[in-house]
Amino acid sequence: MPPLTPAKDCPSANRKPSQLHNNAHTILGTVVVVALLLQPAFGYLHHLRYVKTQKKNAWTHLHVWYGRVLIVFGIINGGLGLRLARDTPAYSMAGTIVYAVFAGVFGGFFFGLVVCVVMRGGKSNDVGILPIDAWSRENL
Numbered sequence: 001m002p003p004l005t006p007a008k009d010c011p012s013a014n015r016k017p018s019q020l021h022n023n024a025h026t027i028l029g030t031v032v033v034v035a036l037l038l039q040p041a042f043g044y045l046h047h048l049r050y051v052k053t054q055k056k057n058a059w060t061h062l063h064v065w066y067g068r069v070l071i072v073f074g075i076i077n078g079g080l081g082l083r084l085a086r087d088t089p090a091y092s093m094a095g096t097i098v099y100a101v102f103a104g105v106f107g108g109f110f111f112g113l114v115v116c117v118v119m120r121g122g123k124s125n126d127v128g129i130l131p132i133d134a135w136s137r138e139n140l
Contacts, residue, residue: 025080075103
């Protein structure tokens, strides 16, 4: 790997600000980060309703699926960031391949896990994958 050079030698540093903020990676990243700010509120609203009813509700499903969608967009945005970094001296094709493999494996695992939970009807003591009892002190 070549030594890091001053910012003036980095092609991305020579871009105009409009070029850095007018690409898919930056736009999607901004949308995901702003969208993440709503996730705790959805979780809290789910919690308030769940405490009263002890049942899943609309906030539960919104919180869970919203989080799943944001995870997928985050993985996609990582790939877009690597594509954007192609013009920089620190770019590595090997790094891109490693990211693609990890993203593919994790994405496949994540998709399979979601399919299993949905097919099973989300049956557990909570919204999560494992029953709450699996997290008790005796089982750790």
